[in-house]
Amino acid sequence: MTSTSDSVVIIGAGQSGLAGAFAVRAAGMHPVLLEAGHRTVGSWPDYYDSLTLFSPARFSGFPGAPFPGDPDRYPSRDEVVAYLEKLALDLDAEIHLNTRATAVEASGDGFVVHTDSGQEFRSTRVISASGSFTNPFVPPIPGRFSGQLLHVADYRSPKQYAGQRVVVVGAGNSAIQVGYELAEVATVTLAVRRPVQFVPQVRGGRDMHYWLHTLRLDLLPPSVLRRLFRSTLVFDTGIYSNALTSGLLDQRPMFTAFEDDEVVWTDGSHEHVDTVIFATGYRPNLPYLKHLGALDSTGMPLHQRGISRTHQGLGYVGIEFQRSFSSNTLRGVSRDAQYVVRALSIARK
Known part of the structure; x- marks a missing residue:
């Protein structure tokens, strides 16, 4: 010993x-x-x-x-x-x-x-x-899915998903980054509990982390953060928000269930999906x-x-x-x- x-x-x-x-x-x-x-x-x-x-x-x-x-x-x-x-x-x-x-x-x-x-x-x-x-955390979803289901922890690159219909679950930095690069080769939707909350990567000619550091916002305790922000902040130079507004990628409210090779959206519609990737922390x-x-x-x-x-x-x-x-x-x-x-x-x- x-x-x-x-x-x-x-x-x-x-x-x-x-x-x-x-x-x-x-x-x-x-x-x-x-x-x-x-x-x-x-x-x-x-x-x-x-x-x-x-x-x-x-x-x-x-x-x-x-x-x-x-x-x-x-x-x-x-x-x-x-x-x-x-x-x-x-x-x-x-x-x-x-x-x-x-x-x-x-x-x-x-x-x-x-x-x-x-x-x-x-x-x-x-x-x-x-x-x-x-x-890795994967929230429980009713039903069973016969397509490919993985967490972002197991994702490496977009190559194997070319031509697929992909849903990325999550609204944080990893979900956005992975969804964006997948959208170059696949049809991609972000399934979110709340809309993505973007923060400009650069403000006043300086990266946002300069302001977080200078104004000591990086030190805010969790109790204050929960009151200020209801969802994860995503730092963006403009490419991610533009991808959503241009339709390269879209976001929809989180689907409610799996059914065979489909997801069931909140409006009751069913859609075939090849791969679901959880970027859920x-x-x-x-x-x-x-x-x-x-x-x-x-x-x-x-x-x-x-x-x-x-x-x-x-x-x-x-x-x-x-x-x-x-x-x-x-x-x-x-x-x-x-x-x-x-x-x-x-x-x-």
Whole structure:
């Protein structure tokens, strides 16, 4: 069993785990990262091929580690992968790859983290930073669908959908980006609960993320966000909104049911569809905390701003809207990590 008095065990070594490790190191403690995969990049290599960040490079780096290259460009998926691998190389931390956490057990005044490799790690502080990409959310839809049904987590490129009738479910950035590129080769509809809410990518000659940063809107807590916005904001240079107004792609209220190879629209009409792609988000994937009693009945962590409400010394990094609008993004995750590490340090003194 591995144990040191100043160690903090971090489950996950993607962007959230690395942010946690930098915060732990800055606090004078020893980060021990347990990563189920073989690279320190989290889920980034598994996203669709054309994915680019919606925030410019200048607002997408970790503190003290700016994104390389033109600060006003929008980095690609593969650039993010390379950036995270470089961060890990520069990080003075103990990293265990191919080591999946299987259970966290309360023990004495701390925890024992069990892994599939048989190793056990003991610490008074544990940070869960394993992300949610492996737990895509698909809402229940009445009926059965005989066509192709997938989540955007399994989508890579538009090639195989050429000539098809495709419905993309969702009104967020991924739904719009995937729907737009599919519309070049297929007939595409966005099925939405509420109309897409566009925000200009550039305002006053500056990217919107400049204003989010300058006006501190990126720090708004979830309670305020829920009052201000009823749906996800989609940053747009004009190409996505033009695609809707021009008819390249359309949006309709969410269909009500499946029936064989058809969807049933809200007006009762039936339409044949080849493929339905759900861009409906993800949920935290925390099976290793199930028996600890740290989760609610739906598997969501019981926490307040990333600090466990059930176990002293347990924290979270990388949960959507954990503390703010930018919580689970490259530009915001470090703020959350620093907050959580400070809170855990004080709690265990």
